[in-house]
Amino acid sequence: MSPFICPLCRSHFTQKHNTQICENNHHFDIAKEGYLNLLPVNAKNSKNPGDNKEMMMARRAFLDSGGYLPLAEKLSALISQYLAKTNAPTLLDLGCGEGYYTSHIEQVLSDSATITALDISKVAIRYAAKRYKKINFCVASAYDVPMTDKSIDALIRIYAPSLDSELQRLIKPSGFLITVTPAPRHLLELREKIYDQVNEHGSENDAPQGFTKIEQINLNYPMRINNEQILKDLIQMTPFAWKFNEQKMLSLLAEKTWQIECDFNIEIYQKD
C-alpha cells in the first residue's frame, strides 16, 4: 500500500498499473523513476518551485565528494539508536533534496522500515528516485504533506522549511523529530571572505510546539577540499552563492586547497 494519501481528498490509494487511484477516483501517475507527483497545481506559487536543477546538481556533486559524510553517518547512527525499539518504523525526510541523507539512513534501518521522502522540487525528486530505489519519494510541499495523521515514527528535516502544525500532525505520540541547522562556525572561512562582519548562526533552536527537546548535539569538524570544482559546488549550494563577486571568487580560488569548518546543530525532539 502507498504510504501517501490523495492530496485532494485525503483518502487512500489503490495502485492500478502505473497509477495510484484514490477512493474518490483522483488519478496520479507513477513516474518512470518510481515517484509520485502529489503537488496540486494550485499549491504552486511558481512553475517549478523549490531548488532548480543547477542547485540540486551542485548539491549532489558536493555531497558525493564526501564533505558532509560525517553528518550523514551521525544522523544514521542517531536514527538507528532512536528507532531501535520500534517495530517496522516509518521515517519521513522532509525537504529531502536529491536524497543523499535519506539513502544513508535507509541503509542502517531494517527491511521492515518504510522510508518516505518528499521535496517540492520535482527535479530533485526525479534524480532522487532514479538513484535510490528503496525509498518512497513524492513531490509535495512540507506545508501540506499528503500523509495521514500520526503516521511517522521519526521525521528528519535537514536545512528545509516546515510548519509546526504539520510536524505535530504527522508524528506519532512519543515519535521523534530530528533537525539539522547551521551552528555558529559553519563554513566560517567562506563567510569571512564575503562579509566584513560575519553574523553567527544560532547555537540552539527552541522546541516546536508540542515537542520536548531530548538531545542537542554539536557536530564540528574541519573539511579539506583540494578540488576547485568541489569548492564551487559547495558555494553554489549555499544561500550566499550570489554574494561572491568575481574578485572575491578569484582570491578564494587562488588558494588551491581549502580547509573549511563544518559546524552543525543536530537537535532531537520527542512528541509530547
Ligand SMILES: C[S@@+](CC[C@H](N)C(=O)[O-])C[C@H]1O[C@@H](n2cnc3c(N)ncnc32)[C@H](O)[C@@H]1O
Ligand atoms: C537546502 S536544501 C536541503 C536538501 C536536503 N535536505 C539536503 O540537506 O541535502 C532545501 C530543500 O528544501 C526544498 N524545499 C523548499 N521549500 C519547500 C517546501 N515548501 N516543501 C518541501 N520542500 C521544500 C528545496 O527544494 C530543497 O531541496
Ligand SMILES: [Zn+2]
Ligand atoms: Zn482523492
